[in-house]
Amino acid sequence: MQIDPTQRRPLGAWLKWCGLLLSAWLLGGCAGPRIDSTTHRAVSHDSRAQFLILHYTAVDLESSIRILTQQRVSSHYLVTDEQPPRIYRLVDEDRRAWHAGISAWDGHAMLNGNSIGIEIVNLGNAPGPDGREAAFQPYPPEQVELIVELVRDIVKRHQIRPDRVLGHSDIAPQRKVDPGPLFPWKRLADEGLVLWPKQADVQQAQARYAAGVPPVQWFQQALAKHGFLVAQHGELDEPTRRVIAAFQMKYRQAKYDGQPDAETAALLTALTGLWHPAKAP
Template sequence: MLERPSPNREPRPDGAAIDILVLHYTGMRTVEEALVRMCDPASKVSAHYCIDETGTITRLVPEDQCAWHAGQSWWRGYQNVNARSIGIELANPGHEFGYMPFPAIQMTALILLSSAVTRRHNIPRRNVVGHSDIAPSRKQDPGELFDWKRLAAAGIGLWPRSTNEGDVEDVHMMMETYGYQVHEEGAIAAFQRHYRPGRIDGVPDEETAQLLAGLLEIAD
């Protein structure tokens, strides 16, 4: 693991539990551009870790301090997600600069790092989220090409159990129960980007309801 300390950090509030893991993509042309930006005091952004396309991990902020990665966000009633989360950036050009699949070696490194982080802090599996899950009106990352199912198979995050249960009229209620801020624009599309990446239309349809019901059956 490489070390590249970022000044963009602050102490965690007294008593704040670390119980959320947020995954991002850098959304920049190169990983070096992203690292420079996350170490620039003027940018006011950072993350705890960054993983490049070859699987090399760089630590920027110690886990016992806040990194500035979540911004205005919400998850399960928590508005200051930075205060209680670990942020991991994955080098990827993102939707603006030529979004592409995440290399297998990068995903393997992410699984190893995330496994250690979630065990160290006893992070619930339902609290392993993407930036778009906690800020759906602003963010799309890590995006529809990210392999959430593979992560869940490794014990990181959740993947819905197959079920025929779930009513369309209950979609918003189930989303709120799971953790989303449902009245925020783009919340349903964010859920679909995570759990139904083949069709992201923001429509609360039967399949979306069944996916939510399947998640709630196994949510910790």
Template sequence: MSLNIVSYPTSNQDERSGKDIKIDTLIFHYTGMISNQAALERMTDPKAKVSAHWCIDENGTAYKIVPEHLRAWHAGKSWWRGRSNLNNISIGIEVVNPGHEFGYRPFTLQQMNSIVILCHQILKRHPINPRNIVGHSDVAPDRKKDPGELFDWRRLSNEGIGIWPRSIIEPRNSRILKIKDYGPEVKLCQKKLAKFGYGLYQDGIYGEKTQMVVMAFQRHYRQARVDGVLDHGTTAILDHLVNYTKDK
């Protein structure tokens, strides 16, 4: 299976700042616009000041927008595993989809096939830790929902791209946590989410910030239920992933 690549360059790019910058993060987005052409036009509009390295159309075509050695402007204010300014160390892939605002729908098989091929090529060029293959909502949970709960993270993990929870045993005695809860159980939840990679202050209060981080976690790792409630299933997945990645 080959990848159909079309060059679609933009001036919305600059040099990665710093010495010996290592590209070690891959961030997925959806375009959140009514068409592929609208997304491409926005990423090539100097006034918009946004771009990505790649854009995958619904027919599987891969548009090469920014060379990977340069910095694209896709993540904005972001945080993952103790680091901010993720544009500087990441590659951004936009996947064409209207998004939650314009009629969110499943990503096409052609898109997912092309994403698998492209990611394998990217990972040969840049050895990226599976923990650092994330969605925009993971690195900016208070602002973003993309690529969303319909993105096939399980397929990617099965292809050796990123991680996905397996062999989950739900705890029977854990407390279900939700907005306005507080106490040591909430602080432990916040600690686990922060340890996994999310930017979250550990104050023991289940406020809107914690709720949004839990929703981001669910969009990626528990897609059947995205409600911001840390129920038994979400807790089990979080515990599994924290334990699985502790030495990675």
């Protein structure tokens, strides 16, 4: 019988083959214990993503992509400002993106661990390179519609509550103002995606507060009940003003001066149920 020498395995080849077998066995060993994940399944669990945080990037698209993909900051999604706008997923939802930083809401701290972050390409309120004055930039309608679609999808899949769809300025009001006073919160609220006060409740409370604006202590109490991390000392200091301004940027976008006034008090009452004095009329 003629044997084709190319079919014969020299000793070296056999050793190589045995080595491969050994590595496969070892790798198999490293994969961990055998786990049965189908026989018994628990009914009690929810998504690790409890919050959805919205941002603007404050820089153009090219810089946004570079910073969010190559520096020590990231987000799960980036919504561009192109025509038409696009959505990029930069980090998988089961991974932690680094977008929130030092942050707090409603007793939860450091929200990177339990949130999904969306960055939106929008120049924010930085002065433009062309000498444009610092002014918040509008979100184009097409971009808004895409944001609504994305938020709706994430909220539905992770069952995120409307009071937990927030801006960076909500969870870090001392450091951040994004997504800013031109962000379409009302549009998201109309879809049931964001907590929003009933107009009748606001009017009723505002009529009552017209006679006298509640004291700063009450504002601090109501803002804390709403979810903000805010000191309860009764003084209208800069940190308190920044928290009030953050609240106004979302719920009373025409005026966000950080001043406690009757309309702001009425919005807080309508959202929290907290009256001044602390009883229902």
